[in-house]
Amino acid sequence: MEVCYQLPVLPLDRPVPKHVLGRRGAISITSSSGLFGGPAPRQLSKRRGAVSYDSSDQMVLYIRMIDARLRSQTSYTSEKSERDGWTAQTDTVRSRLELQPGRSARCIHKILHTSCYCGKDTQESHPILDQEYISQAKFMLKKVGSWNFDVFLFDQLSNGNSLVDLTFHLFNEYSLIKLFELDVLKLRHFLVMVQESYHRQNPYHNALHAADVTQAMYCFLQEPQLFESLTSCDILLGLLAAATHDLDHPGVNQSFLLKSSHHLAMLYQNMSVLENHHWKFAVSLLRESCLLSHLSSTDRENLENRLGSLILATDISRHDEYLSEFRAHLNRADLHLNNSQDRHFILQMALKCADICNPCRPWHLSKLWSHKITEEFFRQGDIERRKNLEVSTLCDRNTYTVGKIQIGFISLVEPLFAEWARFSDSPLSRIIISHMTSNKLKWTHPPQENM
Secondary structure, three states: OOOOOOOOOOOOOOOOOOOOOOOOOOOOOOOOHHHHOOOOOOEEEEEEEEEEEOOOOOOEEEEEEEEEEEOOOOOOOOHHHHHHHHHHHHHHHHHHHHOOOOOOHHHHHHHHHHOOOOOOOOOOOOOHHHHHHHHHHHHHHOOOOOOOOOHHHHHHHOOOOHHHHHHHHHHHHOOHHHHOOOOHHHHHHHHHHHHHOOOOOOOOOOHHHHHHHHHHHHHHHOOHHHHOOOOHHHHHHHHHHHHHOOOOOOOOOHHHHHHOOOHHHHHOOOOOHHHHHHHHHHHHHHHHHOOOOOOOHHHHHHHHHHHHHHHHOOOHHHHHHHHHHHHHHHHHOOOOOOOHHHHHHHHHHHHHHHHOOHHHOOHHHHHHHHHHHHHHHHHHHHHHHHOOOOOOOOOOOOOOOHHHHHHHHHHHHHHHHHHHHHHOOOHHHHHHHHHHHHHHHHHHOOOHHHO
């Protein structure tokens, strides 16, 4: 398989002792490199502002710490002016964030952390380790349009902020911040709230899955068949829907919510329960962040409704319904992308493809996702068994295996990607079909070392 990118070899890309990583919120390196077991380089110690937490994570402590910075050939501004500039900027951001009620310490920390590498490049200094990993994350974002993009690696390099960083980057890539006159701090606030609203304990339906779907959606939006026809509003909605399509997912499916008489099932009258919840949750975060508050009420309502239409299309129980409509349109050749309704329908299909594209990824990525979704299924089955409920299909760890589940799932999604390839006969479509076919074969006849 062709390698789409190779990370640069960096001088600090090496194991770091636990006692160095002991302090929370930031890493401070002294003037001695003995911590890393190497010779002490000539360094310039500089004081900077940073954010850390107290032991209970209940409040943010603004501290000053000693950072070490390697001397370079470039000239530096005076220590005081650079320090004061960075501190003033950070204090301004913090003050604006802390004035808003209900914001947690972790939320403020994440917004300040992501500001290091989500915005424009600056000449400001960063702790050495952070800077090296930020550089690698930036390098990966240059290849964000590759179908081989490794979101697991990117999540590690971005310190678990893959959804925030990737989505912010794509907003910049499409100039959406400028076109829609978005406030950068409000956007970061919104994205951090979105990321924090996914449950980390879910093996599959978490922020990493949302980041993966957002990256896949970007690949589909870049398809020649779509790219020339989409409006900026279409792109904005496509990215927002991808990032928020599983917000506050409880880690169980709709079947569980129905038979356990969950309040969400009653609230949404047993109709697309999870998807309705994801949509309404996304709208609540949009309103709380005031991201679109400068738009007219009519425009905001239109955007919110279209966002809901996209998210509702990801309901797997309506998969055959959308597939049949897509196939019928292609058979009649009546999709015209200069028509806003047809473009919206294609956005729905693109989001559906992005949401269930795990079997279409390269094997090493697809296999990881397969184990994660299976573990989430099995956890649901364990809960159902404890509650004396009927164990849902695919959720019984005593009956199903990862391979058996994946073979069935690939058989389910194959027709959708075949129709997408009819719509967009592109190199990406051929790669997708090739990976899916190869992965199904691997699950059907699994070499022991691949499992």
